[in-house]
Amino acid sequence: MAEQQNAETLAGRRVFVAGHRGMVGSAIVRRLATERCEILTASRAEMDLRDQSATRAWFEAQRPDVVLLAAAKVGGILANDSYPAAFLYDNLMIEANTIEAAHRSNVNRLLFLGSSCIYPKFAPQPIPESALLTGPLEPTNEWYAVAKIAGIKLAQAYRREHGRDYISAMPTNLYGPGDNYDLLGSHVLPALIHKAHLAKTEHQSSLTLWGSGSPRREFLHVDDLADACVFLLARYSGEEHVNVGSGVDLTILELARLVCQVVGFDGEIVCDTSKPDGTPRKLMDSSKLEGLGWTSTIPLREGIESAYGDFLARHKAG
Ligand code: GFB
Secondary structure (H helix, E strand, C coil): CCCCCCCCCCCCCEEEEECCCCHHHHHHHHHHCCCCCEEECCCCCCCCCCCHHHHHHHHHHHCCCEEEECCCCCCCHHHHHHCHHHHHHHHHHHHHHHHHHHHHCCCCEEEEECCHHHCCCCCCCCECHHHCCCCCCCHHHHHHHHHHHHHHHHHHHHHHHHCCEEEEEEECEEECCCCCCCCCCCCHHHHHHHHHHHHHHCCCCEEEEECCCCCEEEEEEHHHHHHHHHHHHHHCCCCCCEEECCCCEEEHHHHHHHHHHHHCCCCEEEEECCCCCCCCEECECCHHHHHHCCCCCCCHHHHHHHHHHHHHHHHHHC
16 A cells, blocks of 8 residues: 655654665665755664664664664675575574664664565566565575565564554665675676776776676666655555666676776677576566656666766775
């Protein structure tokens, strides 16, 4: 059930952004700056969300009104595949501790952020929200996916049992300022920016892609996601999670060509098929969100140009 509320929802409220140092959390903090709310953040030293008592104590002391749960252990296909325990345990603890602590300290409004990898590997495309739990997951990220599915279910369970207005948003593959550009641990888009930059500046003849280059992915700029989160808090109340995508996908090879154009590398693109492809396609059906009145605004090329600017600034800063 969509619940119409006015855009004043956050005004004058104490809004806690969990994970404010990450790419998503920092984008949400930037977006909230225009909402006339009080933004609360906590460093990991102040509150490790994997620690139940530290989390409960912080919530009891700070008493936020609204929570955006953007804290998570994240990474690209190789990181997910290499650290299954960390991706499952850390994310389960973060979600369970934060949602329970929010409920105990009487937070009535919470937005949980998941991921498009919650859907089955061979889900219908574009993927509707109803595809959740209809088939086996993609093995390279099933640990993370199971944790994120548990987060959706926690939000639903606290709605049902305790009447809390907790909702979930499922973003597609994200990129933008503050991304992780590590060549091994990152997602594809920041990895390609880094690789193309190295190939250009080191005058290499080629750039190597992982996998076949044929998987299709949809990308959303993190500032669009942050805007969608604020929109959903103002306009949506319901048990079902909501997809947040750009509605456009492309192959990894097409993405690599685009990144190389933006960065200015015109050498060869080679595929390393010893690396995994992951799920063949992950285009989300975002018509539910569009039906509520929200669409993304940042075109991919423009977003990659600004992300390359962010990479250069961080790279120079060392
Ligand atoms: O972004 P990515 O790591 O994650 O990889 P997923 C997307 C596709 O890009 C895969 C290919 O087919 C990769 O093989 N790829 C090509 C590369 N070159 C590279 C490279 O240099 N680095 C990386 N990382 N990939 C993640 C999940 O899946 O999506 C997470 O593992 C999360 O759980 C995230 O849900 C949104 O899109 O395959």
